[in-house]
Amino acid sequence: MFNRAQMVLVPVMAALLASACSTGGAVQIGGASNLAVVPSDSLPAPTAGDYAAAARPFIIGPYDIVSIDVFGNEDLNLKEIQVDAGGRITFPLIGTVEMAGKTPGEAARTIESMLKGRYLRNPQVTVNLTETSSQVIAISGEIKKPGIYPIVGDMTLLKAIARAEGWTEFSKKREVLVFRKVGGQQYAALYDAKAIERGQYADPELYPNDTVVVGDSQARRNMKDFITVVPPIVGPLIFLLGNNN
Numbered sequence: 001m002f003n004r005a006q007m008v009l010v011p012v013m014a015a016l017l018a019s020a021c022s023t024g025g026a027v028q029i030g031g032a033s034n035l036a037v038v039p040s041d042s043l044p045a046p047t048a049g050d051y052a053a054a055a056r057p058f059i060i061g062p063y064d065i066v067s068i069d070v071f072g073n074e075d076l077n078l079k080e081i082q083v084d085a086g087g088r089i090t091f092p093l094i095g096t097v098e099m100a101g102k103t104p105g106e107a108a109r110t111i112e113s114m115l116k117g118r119y120l121r122n123p124q125v126t127v128n129l130t131e132t133s134s135q136v137i138a139i140s141g142e143i144k145k146p147g148i149y150p151i152v153g154d155m156t157l158l159k160a161i162a163r164a165e166g167w168t169e170f171s172k173k174r175e176v177l178v179f180r181k182v183g184g185q186q187y188a189a190l191y192d193a194k195a196i197e198r199g200q201y202a203d204p205e206l207y208p209n210d211t212v213v214v215g216d217s218q219a220r221r222n223m224k225d226f227i228t229v230v231p232p233i234v235g236p237l238i239f240l241l242g243n244n245n
Contacts, residue, residue, distance in 0.1 A: 043189045043238060044182050046207050059208075060099045060107055060127075061134020062087050068111065071124040076115075080130055093119050104129050137206055139164045141214035142171045156203040158196060160212055167214070173197075175215030180207065186241040201235050 060066060064083045068091070070076040076092050083089055087100020094114040099107050104127040115123040132150045137160060140146045144165035155163075157178065167173065173193040180187050189204070196203050206212070 042204060042236065043178060043180050043187050045205075046180070046182050046209075058103055058129055059135060060087075060102050060104065060129060061132070062100055063133040064099075064129060065131040065133075066099065066104070066107070067128045067130050068108075069126045069128075070111075070115070070120075071126070073120065073123075100134075135208040137208065138211045139214070140211070141177075142168050142216040143214045144168055151206065151208050155206045157191060157206060157212065158193065158203045160206055161193070161214070170216055172215035177213040177215070178204065178206065179211040179213070181209065188239045188241055190237040190239075192236075204236065 060083060062083055062085050065080050066078075066083065066089070067080055068076075068078040078089075078091070081089055083099050087098060088096050089099055091097050091111060091114075094111070097107070097111060097114065102110065108125040108127040111125045111127070112123045115125070135151045136148045137151060137155065138148055139160055143161065144167070146164065149160065149163050157176065161167065161176075174195075176191045176193045178189045178191065180189075191204065192200075195201060
């Protein structure tokens, strides 16, 4: 589910976490030329260009399912029509309508403008996003139910873990990674979920196309009754992995 760069980064993150805990958060990195610590306490939020749309979270994308109502014109109402792979639908009278990258409100205004004058005097259109396949996050690693999960509304890291049915016996809560691409740059953040649960820093917000990887506590597999006490990191460690364009 995650690529080679992510697989390589997991053990690197574990070593960095140990370094951060033992040195009070100071981290020095050598080796990989495309790995750098970003002086920030959070991952950057995706920009409009990362989604081809300015608003969040309700953005229509390929394979999403929408319902369209035209007030007073039941023959034009469409229930649960799927957006095609190119981000379009076919609508009665007006033909092809570009839907991807628009909010439901923007899509409604587009349909109104295409209907107005030629077919209806003053159309009133409502578009509802009923099911999304395009706004998703991937959750993998040591979690009860890895998979692809939709984002509708606000989604945080702990909410995403709960959506995936929570931690396993061997989850390493202090090694939770979030990968994100912003403006062609690939970022990664290392979070201590135990510290977040204690309220020591904020539960980070997730965005569509994020990948969450939960670490595996090999020590607990080998010695289930052995407890290692590691001080939580003060905040997340943010990494810039390089340009993946």
